[in-house]
Amino acid sequence: MALRYLKNFLASEAFKNAGREVSDVVPRVVKYICCLQLTILTSSLSLCMLPTLGLAGNLCLAERISTRFDKLGVGDIVLLRSPELPRKIVTKRLVALEGQSVTYTVDPKNSDRSETVVVPKGHVWVEGDNVYESTDSRKFGPVPYGLLQGRVFWRIWPPKDFGSLAQSKGKDPVS
Amino acid sequence: MRQWRRVANEAMQFSVSTAKFIALLHVTDSYLFSPILAHGSSMLPTFNFSGDVVLAERLSHRFGRVVPGDVVMVRAPDDPNMMVGKRVLGMEGDKVTFVDPASIRQYRKTTVVPKGHVWIQGDNTKESFDSRSYGPVPYGLIQGRAFFRVWPPNGFGFVDD
Secondary structure: OHHHHHHHHHHOHHHHHHHHHHHHHHHHHHHHHHHHHHOHHHHHEEEEEEOOOOOOOEEEEEEOHHHHOOOOOOOOEEEEEOOOOOOOEEEEEEEEOOOOEEEEEOOOOOOOOEEEEEOOOOEEEEEOOOOOOOOOHHHHOOEEHHHEEEEEEEEEEOHHHOEEOOOOOOOOOOO | OHHHHHHHHHHHHHHHHHHHHHHHHHHHHHHHEEEEEEOOOOOOOOOOOOOEEEEEEOOHHHHOOOOOOOEEEEEOOOOOOOEEEEEEEEOOOOEEEEEOOOOOOOOEEEEEOOOOEEEEEOOOHHHOOOHHHHOOEEHHHEEEEEEEEEEOHHHOEEOOO
């Protein structure tokens, strides 16, 4: 009984029309996505949230060209995949490249003890600007360069802060 | 004049189709699967020394479905421009027992794989530079999973786990 209703439904005009519409839309969507991929704008830019000392977050643009062609420098704000939570992308400032040595305070909230470490080959040292609250290389060590996803270069929200993000340390705090 | 316009039109059509085709290739390569030429002796006998062509799929690692036993394509931690193929032997929290190939005394060490990392080793342990030397690697460095061998023809088929 139910089978007969099902057969009638599958043969009905409404179902056939719906099927035709879907088979029209899907290739167009696929083509659209492929075209998007070709534009440098989409495959190399992404939006990120830059929290500023816990106040309302910022919206900024990050580009992927610098990371791919090894053009990052000390002081850049970078996006990277967290080494502890692989699905999470975090924003930190690049403090040292491979071969450079870093002196850092291990636990600034509790003590003044500092350590010096040399960044190994293929790795970078990242730190958040807010050293008291930030989980960064001081906790999980130098991160492999392959985890870097992009470089933040332009802030688009809030409107009063619209503009390029300068390389100066401490001017745009990243927590 | 009309001749020129027709030629220009055809050229435009052709370049648009080419661009669409390249975009489709790029999307497939980054998000579905890509062919890789595996060479080197670190994965003998699974992969030949002279080079097997293997298809690596790019979906499992995005959904967290990489399990011990998978052969994965990983960005080398000491050289970000190089990709290596190794087998995952431990996920985060697993205990791994191994012999450090650089140590003079061949005693076995046991470590626990930290959060967000995996332990990778080549099948040919004598000639593989892997986690036994540089430690566990972050999961985020995994770029794909090798699942099907295309060349040589007598090895055509799924890569065994």
